Amino acid sequence: MAIKNEARYQRQIRLKDFGRSGQQKLAKAKVLVIGAGGLGCPALLYLAAAGIGTLGIIDHDIVELSNLHRQTLYTVSDIGRLKADCAAEKLAQLNPDINIIPYPLQLGTQNAALLISKYDLVIDGSDNFPTRYMVNDACVLLNIPLIYGALSENEGQVSVFNVPDEYGTKVNYRDVFPNPPQEGEVLNCAEAGILGFLPGIIGTMQAGEAIKLLSGIGEPLVNKMMIYSGYTNQSYQVKLIPADDADQTSPADLDAFLHMDYKWFCGIKGTTGAVQELDAQEFRKLAKDSAYSVLDVREPGESPEAVGFPFRKVPLSAIRRQIPALDEQKIILFCQSGVRSIIAGEILLDAYPGKEFYSLKGGILRLS
Amino acid sequence: MGCNRIQLENVPDTDAVSSCLAAQYPELKQMKYKIAVDQTVIHHNKILTDGMTVAVMPPFSGG
Numbered sequence: 001m002a003i004k005n006e007a008r009y010q011r012q013i014r015l016k017d018f019g020r021s022g023q024q025k026l027a028k029a030k031v032l033v034i035g036a037g038g039l040g041c042p043a044l045l046y047l048a049a050a051g052i053g054t055l056g057i058i059d060h061d062i063v064e065l066s067n068l069h070r071q072t073l074y075t076v077s078d079i080g081r082l083k084a085d086c087a088a089e090k091l092a093q094l095n096p097d098i099n100i101i102p103y104p105l106q107l108g109t110q111n112a113a114l115l116i117s118k119y120d121l122v123i124d125g126s127d128n129f130p131t132r133y134m135v136n137d138a139c140v141l142l143n144i145p146l147i148y149g150a151l152s153e154n155e156g157q158v159s160v161f162n163v164p165d166e167y168g169t170k171v172n173y174r175d176v177f178p179n180p181p182q183e184g185e186v187l188n189c190a191e192a193g194i195l196g197f198l199p200g201i202i203g204t205m206q207a208g209e210a211i212k213l214l215s216g217i218g219e220p221l222v223n224k225m226m227i228y229s230g231y232t233n234q235s236y237q238v239k240l241i242p243a244d245d246a247d248q249t250s251p252a253d254l255d256a257f258l259h260m261d262y263k264w265f266c267g268i269k270g271t272t273g274a275v276q277e278l279d280a281q282e283f284r285k286l287a288k289d290s291a292y293s294v295l296d297v298r299e300p301g302e303s304p305e306a307v308g309f310p311f312r313k314v315p316l317s318a319i320r321r322q323i324p325a326l327d328e329q330k331i332i333l334f335c336q337s338g339v340r341s342i343i344a345g346e347i348l349l350d351a352y353p354g355k356e357f358y359s360l361k362g363g364i365l366r367l368s
Numbered sequence: 369m370g371c372n373r374i375q376l377e378n379v380p381d382t383d384a385v386s387s388c389l390a391a392q393y394p395e396l397k398q399m400k401y402k403i404a405v406d407q408t409v410i411h412h413n414k415i416l417t418d419g420m421t422v423a424v425m426p427p428f429s430g431g
Contacts, residue, residue, distance in 0.1 A: 039431045127431035151430035176409060177427045181400050186429050194430060225409075227425065238404040238423060243411050299395070317395050 003027060004097045009051050022215035023051060029214045030054040032119040034107065034135055036083040037061070038070040038199030039125030039149045039206060045073065046207035047123075048091040052214075054099040055091065056119060059083040060106040070196035107131060109258050112138045121214065123147045123206050129180045130262035136161065136173035137250050137257055145213060148173060148225075149206040153192050156202035159225040159240065160209055171223050171240040174250050178243060182267040182320075190365075191336045198230040275345030277361040278332065284367070286332060286358070287311070293328040297335050297344040298364075306334070306364055316340045323351040334360035376422075383413045385422050401426040 001024050003009065009023050031052050033040050036059040047055055063071070063078045063086060071083075078086045084102035091100050103115065116122055116138045124135050124146060132150070139146040139162050146161040161172040205226075212218040221237075228235045251257040278286065286292045287309035294311035297319065314324050316335070326348070333341035333348075338361050345357040360366070374392075379385045382403050390397040404423040405414050416422070 035431050037431050125431045127429060129427070129429050132429065149431070150428035152426070152428040155428070157425075157428050176402050176425070177400065179400050181427055182398075185398060185400075186427055192430070199431070225425070227423075236423065237407060238425065239408040241409055241411070317398060320398055321394070 001027065003051075008095070008097070012050065017217045018215055022217060025215045026051050026211065027053045029121065030056070030119045031121050031123065031210055031214075032056040032058065032116060033123045033125055034058050034131070035125035035127060036071075036073070036087040037067065037125060037127060038151065038194065038196075039203035040123070041071045041073040041087070042200050042203035043123050043125055043149075043207040043210075044087055044091055045094070046204055047210060048095045048098060048100070050207070050211055051095065052098060052210075054101065054119075056101045056103060056115070057084045057087050057091075058103040058105065058107055058115065059087070060104060066190075070194065070199050072196075072200070107134070109134060109260055109262070113142060113254055113257060116144060117142050119144065121145045121147065121210055123149070123210060125149060125203060125206070129186070129266045132173060133180060133265060134260070134262045137260070140172050140174075140250060141254050141257055146172070147206045147209045147213075149202045151194060151199055151202060152186065153194065154198065154229060154231045156198055156205075156228045156230070157225055158202060158205045158209065158221060158228070160213065160221045160223075163213065163220070163222045165223050169223060169242060171242050172250075174248065175243045176225065176240055178249050180266040187336075191339070195230065201228065201230065274349055275333075275342050275357045275359050277338070277342070278358050279361055280366045283332065283334070283360045284309075292330045292332050292358075294332045294334065295344075297333050297341050302336060304364060304368065306367075314344075316344045319344050319347055323348070326352060326355065328355075330356045330358070332358040332360065335363050337363040337365055339363075379416060381413050381415050382410060382422060385416070389424065396424075399426055 003023055012018055013020050013023050029052050033044050036057050061083050063074045063081050063083055073087050073090045082104040084104040088100045088102035122139055126132055145163045148159045148161055150157045162170055164170045209220045212220045223240050225238050226235055251260050287294050296311050296313045297316045299315045333344050335341040341359040345359050349357050376388055402425040403410055406420055
């Protein structure tokens with residue numbers, strides 16, 4: 001097979017173990033990147049540049065100003081545009097010789113298996129547990145290699161799932177984390193914060209693992225998880241082994257997969273609506289009203305500190321451990337982005353059905 | 369957690385490590401982390417001997 005505009009890849013073809021055959025393998029490969037955010041942007045950039053023949057991009061989100069410090073495919077003029085379309089356009093400018101397919105849609109059990117089955121390899125750059133479990137399960141059932149990458153504050157994890165080692169053993173996400181954390185237990189980037197360079201490193205590593213795996217060079221992280229600290233530059237590799245069959249929690253077949261409710265599985269109850277959400281304006285008014293008391297349910301040390309109204313600090317983790325005594329009747333809860341305050345409200349409402357609970361929509365970030 | 373290291377004494381097995389950590393870091397009590405001993409993930413309680421390294425791996429969701 002002739003390689004179009006071969007000069008573009010001349011430096012990597014020159015690498016002895018990669019060579020022209022490595023380049024041809026990449027040209028034939030179809031890679032699906034789930035999430036065109038912090039991890040997806042650098043992964044896509046290097047996969048497109050390396051000459052992956054077909055590159056699918058799934059993301060239903062639009063570009064926001066707060067994305068630009070880490071999602072380096074986008075610029076100010078892209079704000080408000082669909083990430084999948086925008087990323088596809090940028091990557092086509094970088095490498096017009098490859099086939100780029102944007103999917104500006106929400107991935108769910110109804111479309112995941114069909115989409116994933118069209119590809120040879122999947123890169124998980126999603127930002128939530130329901131999607132991570134769903135993508136993992138679909139890849140397990142379809143037997144498609146999955147390059148996992150995930151971040152928390154100053155650390156990242158990378159691994160290669162569903163690829164048999166020399167003994168035929170393979171592992172997946174559920175062998176490491178069989179039970180998902182409860183909603184609000186692990187903070188996402190919007191809540192915990194992240195420096196832009198870390199997804200840059202981890203997403204680039206995911207692209208590297210894909211390129212090594214597809215071209216058959218080096219030692220991809222098959223049955224290993226690498227944990228990298230952006231603060232210390234230390235990395236730690238852990239060997240992964242399959243969990244006992246009896247402990248498997250994944251759907252048995254594609255039909256069972258179709259009927260999975262991954263949000264429910266990850267402890268995300270549809271909000272009952274019993275905790276009423278307040279916008280920033282309503283919040284400011286009521287927070288100063290003596291008939292209402294305000295609770296900050298964030299964990300100690302989270303910033304920005306709330307100012308301009310009286311409040312008490314009662315972290316969600318403490319509420320989960322023990323329901324606090326509440327004398328007041330009308331209680332407004334807030335957190336960083338408005339996710340944990342709803343959860344706290346639902347827990348407290350269970351314990352105090354006679355009281356009224358409110359949550360600041362969008363969290364303290366909306367107050368500034 | 370992560371790349372931070374602490375020394376623990378009198379911990380006969382990994383369950384004891386979990387209890388010990390829960391006492392020192394109450395927020396870990398509710399966290400569904402995975403444990404690795406000497407750089408291999410374990411799925412059941414494991415007896416520890418001197419000098420073994422136990423790593424705590426929390427699930428990450430960020431992307």
